[in-house]
Amino acid sequence: MKIQVVEASKRFQYEWIFKNLSINLESGDSLAITGSNGSGKSTLLKCLTGSIPLTSGKIKYSIEGKDIEDSDWFRHLSIAAPYLELPEEFTLSELLDFHFKFKNPIKGISLEEILELVYLKEHHGKFVSQFSSGMKQRLKLALALMSESDVIFLDEPTSNLDKKGIAWYQELIGAYQMDRILIVCSNEQREYDFCQQKLVLEDYK
Numbered sequence: 491m492k493i494q495v496v497e498a499s500k501r502f503q504y505e506w507i508f509k510n511l512s513i514n515l516e517s518g519d520s521l522a523i524t525g526s527n528g529s530g531k532s533t534l535l536k537c538l539t540g541s542i543p544l545t546s547g548k549i550k551y552s553i554e555g556k557d558i559e560d561s562d563w564f565r566h567l568s569i570a571a572p573y574l575e576l577p578e579e580f581t582l583s584e585l586l587d588f589h590f591k592f593k594n595p596i597k598g599i600s601l602e603e604i605l606e607l608v609y610l611k612e613h614h615g616k617f618v619s620q621f622s623s624g625m626k627q628r629l630k631l632a633l634a635l636m637s638e639s640d641v642i643f644l645d646e647p648t649s650n651l652d653k654k655g656i657a658w659y660q661e662l663i664g665a666y667q668m669d670r671i672l673i674v675c676s677n678e679q680r681e682y683d684f685c686q687q688k689l690v691l692e693d694y695k
């Protein structure tokens with residue numbers, strides 16, 4: 491899998507969020523997108539996932555030299571972000587069944603193992619609406635990383651996690667990034683210090 495970003499720029503009304511941003515990523519790469527509050531991290535993530543268009547420039551996804559249509563990017567990626575809510579009217583078991591109807595779990599892992607990994611096994615019958623914010627965040631991260639996707643996007647991955655949850659997140663990444671592209675939007679070093687590449691949005695104003 492390759493993602494090529496060429497001279498990408500994004501503007502909302504008269505405000506340029508980023509200009510002339512170029513990056514190349516391939517399987518196994520990890521990129522941290524950093525910058526102060528309001529610098530445009532989430533906006534760049536939304537452009538990279540195809541949820542909103544660029545103002546100018548180009549983003550290309552390809553596998554083994556073959557381009558992937560913009561409309562098919564979603565098949566290759568998973569996202570965990572604060573603004574993407576979990577469907578709260580499901581119990582945890584129902585949510586896992588629902589989620590994995592659309593995405594395959596990574597090879598060799600069962601739903602039972604995912605429940606254990608996320609420390610929520612005893613809560614499988616509980617409604618997601620009754621989860622604490624930390625439980626919801628662990629679930630979002632696990633759903634993203636346990637899905638068979640070539641690209642994983644994590645926006646503010648440790649929000650609502652306590653010290654133990656942060657250590658759990660770091661271990662999860664170590665064990666399950668595998669040969670995939672990982673993109674982390676954050677301004678907290680502990681969330682991205684394992685990333686090989688770092689992009690600072692203030693450099694693209």
Ligand SMILES: Nc1ncnc2c1ncn2[C@@H]1O[C@H](COP(=O)(O)OP(=O)(O)OP(=O)(O)O)[C@@H](O)[C@H]1O
Nearest residue numbers: 502503507525526527528529530531532533534677
């Ligand atoms: N749909 C929109 N229309 C107009 N302006 C927008 C829109 N979405 C975001 N913005 C503006 O783009 C800028 C960047 O916002 P963004 O949420 O990408 O920043 P961020 O770096 O993720 O911030 P934070 O660290 O606070 O989460 C802000 O000035 C924001 O108001």
